[in-house]
Amino acid sequence: xxxxxxxxxxxxxxxxxxxxxxxxxxxxxxxxxxxxxxxxxxxxxxxxxxxxxxxxxxxxxxxxxxxxxxxxxxxxxxxxxxxxxxxxxxxxxxxxxxxxxxxxxxxxxxxxxxxxxxxxxxxxxxxxxxxxxxxxxxxxxxxxxxxxxxxxxxxxxxxxxxxxxxxxxxxxxxxxxxxxxxxxxxxxxxxxxxxxxxxxxxxxxxxxxxxxxxxxxxxxxxxxxxxxxxxxxxxxxxxxxxxxxxxxxxxxxxxxxxxxxxxxxxxxxxxxxxxxxxxxxx
Numbered sequence: 001x002x003x004x005x006x007x008x009x010x011x012x013x014x015x016x017x018x019x020x021x022x023x024x025x026x027x028x029x030x031x032x033x034x035x036x037x038x039x040x041x042x043x044x045x046x047x048x049x050x051x052x053x054x055x056x057x058x059x060x061x062x063x064x065x066x067x068x069x070x071x072x073x074x075x076x077x078x079x080x081x082x083x084x085x086x087x088x089x090x091x092x093x094x095x096x097x098x099x100x101x102x103x104x105x106x107x108x109x110x111x112x113x114x115x116x117x118x119x120x121x122x123x124x125x126x127x128x129x130x131x132x133x134x135x136x137x138x139x140x141x142x143x144x145x146x147x148x149x150x151x152x153x154x155x156x157x158x159x160x161x162x163x164x165x166x167x168x169x170x171x172x173x174x175x176x177x178x179x180x181x182x183x184x185x186x187x188x189x190x191x192x193x194x195x196x197x198x199x200x201x202x203x204x205x206x207x208x209x210x211x212x213x214x215x216x217x218x219x220x221x222x223x224x225x226x227x228x229x230x231x232x233x234x235x236x237x238x239x240x241x242x243x244x245x246x247x248x249x250x251x252x253x254x255x256x257x258x259x260x261x262x263x264x265x266x267x268x269x270x271x272x273x274x275x276x277x278x279x280x281x282x
Contacts, residue, residue, distance in 0.1 A: 034121035041115075041237075130195060144208055151181075204222070
């Protein structure tokens with residue numbers, strides 16, 4: 001039997017903690033921070049929950065199907081002269097159910113550990129910050145940004161390695177891929193920045209390049225943002241865990257040896273101003 005009081009207690013204890021989400025379209029940076037923070041004794045940070053981009057649409061479709069079924073049944077009974085309250089779920093109730101699902105997942109990840117912070121790393125959540133902020137009202141967000149041209153190289157190489165045939169059909173040339181990727185990268189960073197302007201106390205932006213060049217100040221910023229202890233032991237543990245997660249061959253500026261003129265022009269067409277704003281094309 002399901003122990004409902006115990007589950008409700010689990011949810012209450014989760015949402016009493018500092019809940020945070022690591023987002024951003026950057027492969028090494030988000031994983032670096034997730035593993036670094038997970039090494040802190042007061043933190044549990046796992047990935048990838050895909051709550052907003054995966055679970056939420058599925059829940060929405062399921063509820064819409066149920067609501068259609070309920071409306072048809074209600075219409076038939078009213079036509080027969082049977083009065084009853086309308087059935088179905090509202091949009092607000094859908095978001096409430098999503099919040100409970102997030103809480104249960106975070107609670108399962110933490111287990112019996114007595115941590116003060118629980119986090120999720122899902123890069124794609126960068127497009128859904130407003131939704132997550134509503135359903136987990138006190139949550140905080142770490143947005144990791146990286147030179148989009150370096151990120152384009154990483155994504156191109158990764159997809160050609162794991163799905164060469166399918167990816168080649170979708171993007172037969174590097175230039176065609178860059179033209180698509182640059183717009184996605186620009187849109188996601190702009191969306192994160194808009195959220196950050198509206199919610200400055202809940203938003204921290206981290207540059208992936210700093211994690212490789214000078215990570216300790218970034219770790220300290222993260223500790224202060226999440227109200228974590230800043231002891232030398234905690235700093236050392238997090239730095240070591242983050243460094244161990246960094247893949248080889250992901251050096252800042254690696255795009256210079258791979259981008260030809262057409263690809264660079266395509267990227268600048270969609271994201272040139274953003275590169276300047278972030279200091280990548282100063």
